[in-house]
Amino acid sequence: MTPLFSDPALWTGVVLGAGAVGLPLGRKVSTHRARSRALQSQVTTAESAAAASRQQLAEAGEAIGRLHEEAEYLASVHLPALVAALQHGLTDGDLPSEFLHPDVAASPTGQAFLVIRDHTRKLSIAASEHAEGSARVAVGAVTGSVMALVNELTHAITKLLNAEHDETLLARIQPIDHAASQLARRLQVVSALTDRWPGRQREDAPLLDVVRGAVSRVRDFPRVRVPHESPHYVAGRVVEPLVLALAELLDNACRQSAPTTPVEVSILEGYNGLTIQVHDAGPGMSPESLAMAKLRLSGEHPVRLTELRNPPSFGLLGVGALAARYGFRADVDEQQSIHGGVRAVLFVPRPLLAAPPVVPAPHQTVTATAPRHRAHTAAAAAAPLPPEDHGFDVAADGLPMRRRHAAVPPAGPARPVAEPPSLDAGAALAAFMNGTRSARALSDEESS
Template identity: 45%
Template sequence: MSTLMHDIALMAVPTGIAAGAGAAAVHYRRRATERLGLIRQLESRVRDGEQRVEARDEEARHLAEHRLPALISALSRGDVDSYRDVGLLHPPLATSPTGVAYRAVLDQVSVLAGEASERAERAASAAVQAVVRSLQALINEQQVAVTALQDLRSDEETLALTIPIDHASSQLARRAQIVGILTGMWPGRQRNDTPLPETVRGGVSRIRDYLRVEVSGEPTAYVSGRVVEPVVLAAAELLDNAARHSEPGTKVYVWFLEAHNGISIVIEDAGIGLAPEERERAARLLSGQDPVRITELRTPPRFGFLAIGQLAARYGFHVSVEQQSVHGGVRAVLHLPRALLVAPPAPASPAGAEPVNGSQKAAAFSDHPYPVAEDGLPLRRPGPGSRFQPGAPATSPPPPGAGSQLAAFMRGTHSARTASTDQEQTP
């Protein structure tokens, strides 16, 4: 019996050891599984971290290569209103610190660039205005000197030499006025109410190819003095554009169309016309709705339509080049609403007294192509019945006998010359 128990005990010892070893194996296997799971979690987190870092790197490149350049390009074109941010490559980052920081970068760049642009625009405008004023002063001195010489010597030889200089100066003065208008300067001249035909002829007198312009029609309406100079400038720019973009041997036709709401000045040329996209751009410029920025003008800059648009928006008339001329060129229309027109002044009394409505007394532009006023811009006021007797264009000598006609004109209008003021009433 004792031997049997001993044998059983001996047999039981390996069984316990085996059971203990099995339990230990299970424990270590569980620990190994847990550690493997932890390793896999850590590996997953590492991969996620690497992906987030890669995404942020991609967003940084996207910001530097696309988003910032697009914003700066829009700012440089002055087209911020139409700018749309392309956004993040990885939208989930929008609310992350990275996405918020990148959005703040774009906002700060926009603000700083806008402030820098405004400073540059103010500096450029101030510089341009200073140059324009200095040019106008020099032109004024030149035209005063020419006028003094013409007053002193009204013979045909002197006039043949001085009138082309005078005409060139009037064109230079007009260009200076146009550039100044783009910077916010006013035209600089206040007129009395003026007959509409004389207003148009005032524009004709300020272009190089004035001999090619043919004006027909004599509407009786007067242009309000407040807008005479702006209309003269706008008409001159349209006429100059029509003449320069048509064959030298062709005419530029000007006529008037009376309508219920006002009177239109119609200018037609026989030039090459405008392509549809050019007509659309011209319509946008002539509307005057877009602000003009000196620092954003095209290269080379084109001032004419821009300045006309600014004048039209400021003074209340309308200009369009949306129709094609019957001659294949361009038809430009400058429409003056009734609010900008006044009735003719009452006739003077037999004794030669002033008209009853003195505020509407016409200080008419002369038909003479080379008028001059004390402020350096063209102005002549002929006596009653004077008609247009053009001299020679600035590009060629005057025809034979032209000097004697001009001399007679100068002697006949000497006492009628008066200078207009250099003030403008608020539109």
């Protein structure tokens, strides 16, 4: 077979022509491959960017969700708990955590939430103080006006009791007087909760008088047994507060025990003061009630009228307020009750006690005892007595007459001038002057 191109020169030309045509094609293929790789790199970069964007969007969505949850937690949980804690006197330790998600605290939104929380706290405190102040002013005004009327009522009842002598009428008036005293006690306790003086200022009084005064203000006073004697005295500034506090404890003991059981009062003297104990024979108290009673009697937390339950209970709160203000202490327990009920305790420190009054000596009671002999002296002066009975002449009008006496030499040595007279030297002169005044008064009455 004869080759198509037998001439070498012709083969060379063909090869050279084919090479000239294939070289540009190769270049184009390389260029397209490079562009394809660049496009693939761009696509990969775009996909990575898209994945990162999707991740960022997911994280942003989660962050927004946490902010939404945080806002809902702030509005529905934390702020109501904060307001309730401020109303009930709780501390921040009793509140739930400020943030549901702690990582939100450092964000601008978290800082804004903190600002909202602080503003809510300030507004709640201001509103609570305003409401408490208004309540105290209103309660103080009402109790003051009613107390004035009760004082007028008790004064009228006292005048009636002193003026009447009919036993039937007195028996009917006594329950009214007792009810008025109980009403006055309740008003005094409420006044004590509003930081007002509970009653009038008194002088130093025997401790037994304080106990008896408290018993007289209790409804079931016949059930109360008090000690027969006690040598102690109470300072005047705490007499009325102690009477009120003890009356509230006695009233509580009578109410919480059966009407047929006694309520016993005992007094125990210690090194640092006196303890007045009230024992009842009631069923006792539950642990929760006992803890609440101890808290109220402690007086550690200020009483807020706007936070009292409905119906309000003033008795133990009033005792705690009086104890905190005047320096004595009040408490309750069940272990030390002698009748198996509850023991209420009032501890009176030594600084609140007073010294017993000093009884004057017999030779110092001339002025005090002279009025008791005035009637006898007046009767003796009304009848004419012989001169030798009283040593001087009496005129027609009952006045003594002067007369001269011979000088009598002294029986013994004269008393030194520098020595003071004895304490009873004026007794005779005082009796003489009293008799003179009485005789003159009788003479004036007879002449009129």
